[in-house]
Amino acid sequence: MLMSMSLGDFFLQISSAVGGLAMVIVLFRDHVPRPLRDLFQNYYGKLARLVYPYVQITFPEYTGDWRKKSDLYSHIQSYLSGKATTNAKKLKADSLRDAKSLLLSMDDNEEVTDEFQGAKIWWYSKMNVPRNTSLSIYPASEERRFYRLTFHKRHRDLITGAYIQHVMDVGKATAVSNRRRKLYTNNLSQDWHGYKSTKWSHVIFEHPATFDTLAMEPEKKQEITSDLKKFAQGKEYYAKIGKAWKRGYLLHGPPGTGKSTMIAAIANLMNYDVYDLELTTVKDNSELRKLLIDTSSKSIIVIEDIDCSLDLTGQRKEAKKKKKDDDGDENESDLVKRAKKEEEDKKESSKVTLSGLLNFIDGIWSACGQERIIIFTTNFLDKLDPALIRRGRMDKHIEMSYCSFQAFKVLAKNYLELESHHLFDEIEVMLKETNITPADVAENLMPKSSKETPETCLRSLIKAIKEAKEEAEKKKKAEEEEEETKKKKAKEEEEERAKKKAGEEEEKTKDTAKSITKDVVKENGKMEEAVQEEVSQAK
Numbered sequence: 001m002l003m004s005m006s007l008g009d010f011f012l013q014i015s016s017a018v019g020g021l022a023m024v025i026v027l028f029r030d031h032v033p034r035p036l037r038d039l040f041q042n043y044y045g046k047l048a049r050l051v052y053p054y055v056q057i058t059f060p061e062y063t064g065d066w067r068k069k070s071d072l073y074s075h076i077q078s079y080l081s082g083k084a085t086t087n088a089k090k091l092k093a094d095s096l097r098d099a100k101s102l103l104l105s106m107d108d109n110e111e112v113t114d115e116f117q118g119a120k121i122w123w124y125s126k127m128n129v130p131r132n133t134s135l136s137i138y139p140a141s142e143e144r145r146f147y148r149l150t151f152h153k154r155h156r157d158l159i160t161g162a163y164i165q166h167v168m169d170v171g172k173a174t175a176v177s178n179r180r181r182k183l184y185t186n187n188l189s190q191d192w193h194g195y196k197s198t199k200w201s202h203v204i205f206e207h208p209a210t211f212d213t214l215a216m217e218p219e220k221k222q223e224i225t226s227d228l229k230k231f232a233q234g235k236e237y238y239a240k241i242g243k244a245w246k247r248g249y250l251l252h253g254p255p256g257t258g259k260s261t262m263i264a265a266i267a268n269l270m271n272y273d274v275y276d277l278e279l280t281t282v283k284d285n286s287e288l289r290k291l292l293i294d295t296s297s298k299s300i301i302v303i304e305d306i307d308c309s310l311d312l313t314g315q316r317k318e319a320k321k322k323k324k325d326d327d328g329d330e331n332e333s334d335l336v337k338r339a340k341k342e343e344e345d346k347k348e349s350s351k352v353t354l355s356g357l358l359n360f361i362d363g364i365w366s367a368c369g370q371e372r373i374i375i376f377t378t379n380f381l382d383k384l385d386p387a388l389i390r391r392g393r394m395d396k397h398i399e400m401s402y403c404s405f406q407a408f409k410v411l412a413k414n415y416l417e418l419e420s421h422h423l424f425d426e427i428e429v430m431l432k433e434t435n436i437t438p439a440d441v442a443e444n445l446m447p448k449s450s451k452e453t454p455e456t457c458l459r460s461l462i463k464a465i466k467e468a469k470e471e472a473e474k475k476k477k478a479e480e481e482e483e484e485t486k487k488k489k490a491k492e493e494e495e496e497r498a499k500k501k502a503g504e505e506e507e508k509t510k511d512t513a514k515s516i517t518k519d520v521v522k523e524n525g526k527m528e529e530a531v532q533e534e535v536s537q538a539k
């Protein structure tokens with residue numbers, strides 16, 4: 001019949017059928033009483049389940065109120081990346097670890113099929129952008145991506161048990177082999193909303209530093225690497241002792257001694273992502289929590305120059321402020337002034353505080369993700385609050401010091417491919433006497449033109465060390481002179497004070513003598529008067 005019908009007639013019939021159905025639905029909704037409608041829907045549901053014997057499971061990209069990225073979602077994504085290449089028509093591409101091959105994954109609204117122990121499974125990737133009726137500048141903040149798994153109900157146990165486990169295992173393994181390490185930096189909180197916004201931005205982490213190229217005493221290096229390896233294998237151990245699987249390192253030392261280089265070497269050794277947390281752009285403790293919740297496990301959270309980025313006096317300031325408030329500020333009746341003060345107070349209290357940071361390190365937040373290393377760096381260890389650096393919080397303190405001969409040898413090997421040289425002995429003696437940073441040594445060892453040979457590089461280093469030594473001596477001399485001048489001034493002031501005191505004493509003694517003489521004269525006068533009176537009476 002269809003064959004004999006023209007295409008126009010066919011569409012006409014379809015549209016009239018659809019129109020008729022729509023009419024029936026409207027009539028049903030508007031004219032059938034509610035109890036009858038519910039009864040019908042109940043039977044309809046049962047009927048639909050009979051006719052449609054499939055089960056669906058949804059895996060959303062984000063879970064919980066904090067919108068934490070779901071591990072399950074990531075594993076499924078990796079698992080399906082293998083299947084999608086052959087099955088799906090729309091794919092997304094990303095470059096792989098070696099940057100030569102492509103990683104293909106399923107695009108949104110695509111479907112792929114899979115088979116497991118004779119059961120057929122459909123995976124569907126979807127992005128929901130809820131219709132927004134209000135006029136908002138954040139149109140798609142509520143967008144949700146998810147994977148939907150559909151299978152026949154008779155396979156329920158197989159799919160929810162063995163199959164999901166299989167997906168997780170394969171997904172995890174694929175992710176590890178395809179993984180490209182990332183370097184994240186936190187976005188300003190005003191950019192956290194809106195289309196495809198995230199709290200962290202990332203680039204691919206490709207720092208070449210390793211522990212082999214790090215200039216440091218071999219024993220110290222060995223100690224750090226074995227500590228890290230032990231940590232990586234410590235899953236059961238941490239679970240047994242009931243501690244979150246995390247470790248804190250504090251790197252301290254003068255600028256240019258390799259603190260940032262060490263972080264890169266740790267990331268490369270552990271194969272972890274790096275989250276470079278810029279605390280000065282984080283408004284308050286609650287923002288800090290949200291940021292840290294959004295970090296993945298197997299990661300290093302770095303806070304550089306902790307003494308500069310954290311208001312270490314926060315608690316004290318708050319205490320002071322409270323005291324000021326308690327005292328009462330009765331004179332301040334001016335409304336404008338008061339509003340301004342309140343605004344300032346608000347600003348002051350909305351900073352990330354030391355206690356906020358410590359709460360994170362110790363608290364349950366850090367237990368939300370596993371296998372994390374937290375690294376703080378500072379140039380001034382003594383500036384830090386003891387609460388921040390106590391053991392248990394920062395498990396290991398690593399001092400990055402000036403260049404030793406051992407460290408120099410690593411640099412000479414890296415930069416000049418030299419294991420030994422007749423100038424090494426001279427350099428060894430010089431390095432013992434002089435403080436020079438590995439950064440300065442490296443700078444001198446690097447050939448600046450094709451004419452430079454290892455010998456010229458070493459000579460320029462010797463010159464630089466000599467200059468550094470002279471500079472240090474000059475500085476020391478200037479400091480000594482300053483100290484001497486200070487001492488001299490203090491001595492002079494002391495002498496002046498003693499002189500003044502002696503003068504005052506003398507003045508005092510004179511006054512006392514004067515008053516004694518006066519008293520004696522007075523007394524004598526009195527006595528003379530009395531004698532004269534007696535004489536006159538006797539007469």
Ligand SMILES: Nc1ncnc2c1ncn2[C@@H]1O[C@H](COP(=O)(O)OP(=O)(O)OP(=O)(O)O)[C@@H](O)[C@H]1O
Nearest residue numbers: 213214215254255256257258259260261438439442
């Ligand atoms: N121990 C080291 N081993 C190898 N290279 C080093 C070492 N220390 C410094 N360098 C070289 O010096 C440069 C500066 O070092 P780096 O940035 O790691 O110092 P830093 O301690 O982080 O300094 P700052 O306190 O200023 O941040 C690096 O790019 C690296 O090439």
Ligand SMILES: [Mg+2]
Nearest residue numbers: 259260261304
């Ligand atoms: Mg640094």
